[in-house]
Amino acid sequence: MNDARLRRTRLGTDRELVLPDGTRVAYRIRRHAGARRIVLRVRDRELVVSAPAHVGTAEIRAAIEHRREWIARALADARALAPKPLAFGDRIPLLGDWVALAPGTRRGAHRIGDRLVVSPGAALGPPVDAWYRRTARAHFRVLMESWAPRIGVAPTSLSVRDQRSRWGSASATGSISINWRLAMAPPEVGEYVMVHELVHLRYMDHSPIFWACVEDHWPEHRRERAWLRRHGPQLMSGPRALERMR
Numbered sequence: 001m002n003d004a005r006l007r008r009t010r011l012g013t014d015r016e017l018v019l020p021d022g023t024r025v026a027y028r029i030r031r032h033a034g035a036r037r038i039v040l041r042v043r044d045r046e047l048v049v050s051a052p053a054h055v056g057t058a059e060i061r062a063a064i065e066h067r068r069e070w071i072a073r074a075l076a077d078a079r080a081l082a083p084k085p086l087a088f089g090d091r092i093p094l095l096g097d098w099v100a101l102a103p104g105t106r107r108g109a110h111r112i113g114d115r116l117v118v119s120p121g122a123a124l125g126p127p128v129d130a131w132y133r134r135t136a137r138a139h140f141r142v143l144m145e146s147w148a149p150r151i152g153v154a155p156t157s158l159s160v161r162d163q164r165s166r167w168g169s170a171s172a173t174g175s176i177s178i179n180w181r182l183a184m185a186p187p188e189v190g191e192y193v194m195v196h197e198l199v200h201l202r203y204m205d206h207s208p209i210f211w212a213c214v215e216d217h218w219p220e221h222r223r224e225r226a227w228l229r230r231h232g233p234q235l236m237s238g239p240r241a242l243e244r245m246r
Contacts (some may be wrong), residue, residue: 092239170200
């Protein structure tokens with residue numbers, strides 16, 4: 001009998017994994033038509049399972065069982081590296097700059113110069129995240145409207161989303177989605193992602209002609225992709241995880 005047990009849960013995720021020490025870990029199954037194999041990732045102390053659309057639940061469960069020791073280690077590492085909650089006085093990143101968290105009387109979070117003024121409450125995280133989303137929406141709309149005519153496309157909409165495994169996406173209907181966490185990255189990184197997604201409105205794949213078009217419009221794309229590979233996990237974890245980059 002296996003040491004780890006899997007069971008369904010009615011919580012906000014698809015399943016729950018019970019580790020040998022009794023720890024319960026929620027995990028999500030995401031199916032992708034273009035995926036070729038089962039991939040396990042630990043993000044924000046949660047297990048995310050990506051699988052091809054044709055793979056059955058039993059095969060996915062077997063893959064999780066097979067890698068349960070790796071899962072336990074990865075989750076332990078994630079807990080050890082988890083950033084502390086935000087506090088007044090912290091400096092958080094914004095498009096290559098840093099702003100300091102300060103208490104204020106207005107509801108929510110509002111930038112005043114080099115400060116982000118937040119109303120005192122139980123936790124600073126939610127209003128700060130909401131402010132990042134508003135800022136990202138305005139910033140990336142300007143970029144989309146600037147780049148779309150240069151690339152020769154006409155996007156139909158822009159959404160700023162809480163994506164956990166990608167930085168952006170484009171649909172055949174012309175909609176562009178951007179991860180709000182890119183507002184914490186250097187501005188050139190987010191701008192590259194916008195260019196990348198707009199080019200997808202011309203070429204809905206990663207073929208050589210797609211990358212040639214990206215290169216025409218953003219020759220330094222390899223530099224930005226390398227930054228995301230290196231700092232992406234911290235970016236996904238939130239502003240406190242990026243402190244050591246200052």
